[in-house]
Amino acid sequence: MNVTEFLAPQDWFRPDAGPRYMQLRQRLSDGVRRGILPAGSPLPPEREIAAITDFSRVTVRKAIQSLAEDGTIVQRQGSGSFISSRPEQIEQRLSRLTSFSEDMARRGKAATSRWLERGLFMPSPDEMTSLGLSSEESVARITRLRLADGEPIAVERASLPTDILPNPLAVETSLYEVLERDGHRPVRALQKISAVNVSEAEADLLLIAPGDAGLKIERTSYLASGRVAEFTQSLYRGDAYNFVAELRLSKE
Structure with a gap:
C-alpha cells in the first residue's frame, strides 16, 4: 500500500470520531508504526x-505539528518534514577505553562515518589548553558523523598533536587502529558528560529535531607515559546511547 492509498479518508476518517487533526495524527502515527512511513523518509x-484527505491546510499543519512535538516527525526548514529515525539504544560502559568502531563491532553493528572535516588546523583555545599546544603549532583534527547500521549516532571531533597524528588522511575507518599501529594508542582517559539541547545544524546531521536532548562528551586520553594524546568532543543523540558506570561500596 502506498502513502496516497493509506491516507485516503474513506478507510479511516469518521465524522463523529473527534477532531479531524487528531484522526489524521493517529493515521500518520499508524503509518509510522506499520512501516508505510519508514524512518528517515520524507x-x-x-x-x-x-x-x-480533503482536509484544510490548517488541519494538516496542526496534525503534523502535534507529531513534531512528540518527536515522531522532524521538521527541517527549507527541506520539509521527515519521519524521525530512532535507533536501537546502545549501552556503553564507562569502565573501558574503546573506539566507536570497536564498540559497534562488539555489538554486531556496522560502524561507518561521514567525514565533516579532516586535516591540520590552527588550534582552538580548548585544543591548546587540553593538548598543551601553543598558538603557533598546528593540530590534527578529524570530525565525523558516526553511524551504526546506517543510523546517525553522534558527531565526533577528535583533536591530536601532529607528532602523534601527522597525517589525518591516514584515518580511513578507526582512529585507534592508526594510533595503535604507530605506537600511540591511549591507555586511559577522563570523560566529562553533560546534557545539552541539540542545535539546528547538529540536528540536521543526526536526523532529530532542533532542541532535542543530546549528550555532550569531552574526553581527554593519555599515553602510558602520562602525555595527553587526544582531546575528543562528541555529541550523541540522547535517544541512542545509555552510559553505564559500575559503582562499588567503599570500605572506608
Whole structure:
C-alpha cells in the first residue's frame, strides 16, 4: 500500500470520531508504526496531504505539528518534514577505553562515518589548553558523523598533536587502529558528560529535531607515559546511547 492509498479518508476518517487533526495524527502515527512511513523518509507536503484527505491546510499543519512535538516527525526548514529515525539504544560502559568502531563491532553493528572535516588546523583555545599546544603549532583534527547500521549516532571531533597524528588522511575507518599501529594508542582517559539541547545544524546531521536532548562528551586520553594524546568532543543523540558506570561500596 502506498502513502496516497493509506491516507485516503474513506478507510479511516469518521465524522463523529473527534477532531479531524487528531484522526489524521493517529493515521500518520499508524503509518509510522506499520512501516508505510519508514524512518528517515520524507512526509508528503501539507498541500498533498490536504488534497488526499480533503482536509484544510490548517488541519494538516496542526496534525503534523502535534507529531513534531512528540518527536515522531522532524521538521527541517527549507527541506520539509521527515519521519524521525530512532535507533536501537546502545549501552556503553564507562569502565573501558574503546573506539566507536570497536564498540559497534562488539555489538554486531556496522560502524561507518561521514567525514565533516579532516586535516591540520590552527588550534582552538580548548585544543591548546587540553593538548598543551601553543598558538603557533598546528593540530590534527578529524570530525565525523558516526553511524551504526546506517543510523546517525553522534558527531565526533577528535583533536591530536601532529607528532602523534601527522597525517589525518591516514584515518580511513578507526582512529585507534592508526594510533595503535604507530605506537600511540591511549591507555586511559577522563570523560566529562553533560546534557545539552541539540542545535539546528547538529540536528540536521543526526536526523532529530532542533532542541532535542543530546549528550555532550569531552574526553581527554593519555599515553602510558602520562602525555595527553587526544582531546575528543562528541555529541550523541540522547535517544541512542545509555552510559553505564559500575559503582562499588567503599570500605572506608
